[in-house]
Amino acid sequence: MRKLVFAGMLAVMAWPLAGHAQQAETLADIRQEMTVLYVEIQKLKRELSTSGAPGGVAQGGSSLERIDAIEAELQRLTSKTEELEFRINQVVTDGTNRIGDLEFRLCELESDCDIGKLGDTPTLGGVELPSAPAAPAPGPQAPGSEGPQLAVGEQADFDAARAALDAGEYQNAADLFARFAETYPGGPMTAEAHLRRGEALARMGEDTQAARAYLEAFSSDQDGAFAPQALYSLGEKLGELGQTQEACVTLAEVGVRFPQAEAVQQAEQARARIGCQ
Structure with missing residues (x-):
């Protein structure tokens, strides 16, 4: 159920x-x-x-x-x-x-x-x-990666957006990550782009938009490396938005889907803060 x-x-x-x-x-x-x-x-x-x-x-x-x-x-x-x-x-x-x-x-x-x-x-x-x-035709790979191929310019565009996030330019970072996701849909870095866009939006207090970005991050690759963190971030943000029931269900799914992920402990701590049963 x-x-x-x-x-x-x-x-x-x-x-x-x-x-x-x-x-x-x-x-x-x-x-x-x-x-x-x-x-x-x-x-x-x-x-x-x-x-x-x-x-x-x-x-x-x-x-x-x-x-x-x-x-x-x-x-x-x-x-x-x-x-x-x-x-x-x-x-x-x-x-x-x-x-x-x-x-x-x-x-x-x-x-x-x-x-x-x-x-x-x-x-x-x-x-x-x-x-x-x-x-798509094979393109250059991400440095140090033997996984999916990257399109030409994909790594550079992601790095530019990440640099803006690290520099505290949150609005610029959110815009760059959004543009990245539109330019490279379904790419190997798209899920992380949505996740980082959510982080930038959260830093600006745009909680609803941040929750949607986390949802896109999870939905774009539900078994990927960033799926546990995206699901945890979504649940935590739902709790902050007052959606307690949805937050508790979402946070519980982190441990069910990814029992070995580091985000499981974070999710449990968030459930305790929210008061999930």
């Missing part, structure tokens, strides 16, 4: 962020995740509807209204995803045809080009529709 509540809570908090969906996932992946979430919502609705606890009718009705709102938003996002998938497929098809036409014309201009050997033009993006878009 707690996991269902946590999933629903994250969905509610993520509404304002729906326009910034991760581009690392394909639209088909997102649609599949929406389907799974829809099933979880139905399970949660059944649990709330069958509660026989005293006063449960009034509280359940309020909870069901929230879940109904989540369900409606989920259906809207699913419809929007299908529309975007159709439009993207059209762009890919048209782009592929145009590239094929250019290849044909260039071959005509070259004396040693055999038009009969051109073959089919590879689909724009490197894959066949409606499969997921191909991963």
